Amino acid sequence: MGSFFLSQTRLLLFGFFISFFAGFGQTFFISIFNLEIRGLLNLSDGQFGILYSLATLASAIVLIWFGKLIDTMDLRIYTFIVSLGLACACIGMFFLTNSLFMLFVLIFSLRFFGQGAMSHTGTTTMSRYYVSDRGKAISVGSFGDVLAMMTFPIIALYLIQLIGWTHAWLFSGLSILIIFFPLYLYLLKNQTLLHKEFLKKTNEITLQKSWRIRNVIIDKNFYVYLPISIAPPFILTGLIFHQVFIITNKGWGMELLASSYIGWGIFSIIGLCIGGPLIDKVNTKKAIPYYLFPMLFGILFMMFFEHSIFIFLYMALLGITNGLWLPFTGSLWVELYGVKNLGAIRALMHACMVFASALSPIMLGLIIDYRFGTFTIGLFCVVIILFSSYFPFIFRN
Template sequence: MFKSLNFKVILFGFIFTFFSSFGQSFFLGLFNSSIRDALSITHGQFGSIYASATLLSSFILVWVGKKIDDFNILKFASYVIALLAISCFLFSKISSVAFLFLSIFLMRLSGQGLMSHTATTTISRFFEKTRGRALSTTWLGLSLAEFILPLLIIFLLTFIDWRNIWIAISISVIIILPIVIVTLVKNVKLDSRETSIATNIKTKDIKQWTRGEVLKDYRFYIICLSMLAMPWIATGTFVYQSFIVSSKGWGPYVIAQSFMVYSILSVITLFLTGFLIDKFSSRKLIIYMNIPLLVATFVLYYFNSPISSFVFLGLIGISNGLANVLGSATWAEIYGVRYIGSIKALTTALMVFSTAFGTALFGILIDNSLSIEQIALVSGSYILIAILLLFLVKNKLNPDYL
């Protein structure tokens, strides 16, 4: 399907999304209890620190992420790798609330923010005809991490101090990733494009929107409402998985095991979504993105059996698979790829901001004695409103042609 350079760029994206997992909420949430015990803080306090640090990282990401339009990928990725390695090491040294804030800020900026931003921006710009399949393959890296890391970390925490785990992660980042970028994307420039005989997408005929122009387009905000549902709801779920487990009376391994179903369905959906985007376009698929997530909130609200955990996270996995690919392809289809780094820096920052919002909201609701069922009802209401608004503009999502 892909020629040599095409394959290298996809492998680069795959590895970078895998390593972005160290800054993702599902991974950091695994250390929630250990950190709270070490610092003697509550769920709500942890949530507030997590949310405020994430919020700050989203503001910084708007500016830093924009620079990917100005540097070649090798140089930009080198900076991101260095920041991620430093962030992981600092995370192992958390000894106070202030240090916790700094560590989470750096992990969210470098891991969830810049690692995924670097991968998806490179893929979105480099690929045209096969963008959907390329993005879906790239996001398999994160799905693989979500599949193997929760159970692995829970197992390691039974006999290894959590600080030593983070030191090992830092070492792996600084050893593996420099080799990856030199081997795979050394020759990729800003104007490099996929090798193909022909392409059905004539990007020169599509208006190339600047970030300022995008901010004046009402469609951008309606699409964002839907795209931000998955990040804040899933983040709240992942960060407070221990609260959900205790509320529902599930065993300690139920959520971790359910992540395997989440990952499997994410992978299946990623593959299907990639092919569907290349065939029908992401603009026609985005309306369906959050329907599984809406059903997931109903499952969490209504059912208490441990089996419902697998159904709940499985449905989130389906929406996650859709959202990961659609979240990058949609912007490139509507607004072009010339300024895609700048645009995606903004949308990635908004995504990170929404995770901060979800963490803070879940923490506040929990501290105010709301049940997980009531929280599910709040989440479902937001999703339904976002779907209805997107439905109203679904026929107005075409690009402007020159």
């Protein structure tokens, strides 16, 4: 284990930090500014939810094309483009006016460059340059995402109180330019040599099939494993986006919710620590049918119990599946389709994931609008989990 961390420390740190700074484009950060954004443009919850989902859907479509460029473009240039885009989007929020079009463009940019391209860059890099330790590498990189989720909402609330919400966005954008830019240039200092070694190893695998997007979308395995790969972002985004409704109906309170995010983060880390080494030892296709089970039990706790202790069990079990999801899905597509065109294939998968995360706020919002409660929301999520796990379980051998 020690030799793994020491062998390519810079590359592992790059995966960690790009996942960390991608947090500025994630729902858990943007949703902190929900009230201020809606107040500025006089939007209802539903109106902002629709705009947010449409911008996210648009970002998913563009990512299918843009994501494959990582296969042919120097990683340092690609990282420069996506991180500069996210920084500009954050700074743009500082200048936001009473314009729906401007808000749409900025939300699109935050989602595309943050949740989309930067997260895609981190996972693709870890998957591509590691073979025997791929699971552990993806887990290390994914620590950045988990740490961002644990800290960014708290930092955002503090900055809003200290300097105001628009200046909090300005601070976020400047932190990318001042901290991440010089950091990633240092961490990718030996990228040219590293990529040459990767190309040499890839060319030596002469019998490996070169999968392209057109081959993938007609392959049975793609449709067997797609639902279970996008189920966590679909469910988690919907539950987080409508978390105020859920905790209000359960009588849990915002203070308990804020505290429970610490448990989410801790158990996400536990999931990462379990998932990474596990898939380095076993076939991912055989293990993946079971990784949604912690989330299943967490949602069942939310559905049937009211006591405040169950918010911590609910969030902890969601956190375990969130931690398992990152290395499991990162490794799965490499096992199925290899690394030669990994950027294009992962871009397709990431776009599907973003597309799913855009749909869930609308679908769960409709359940709420039709005056159904948390039990119906939970039941809907349980059906998604069982359906998603069925086909990978049948075809696991």
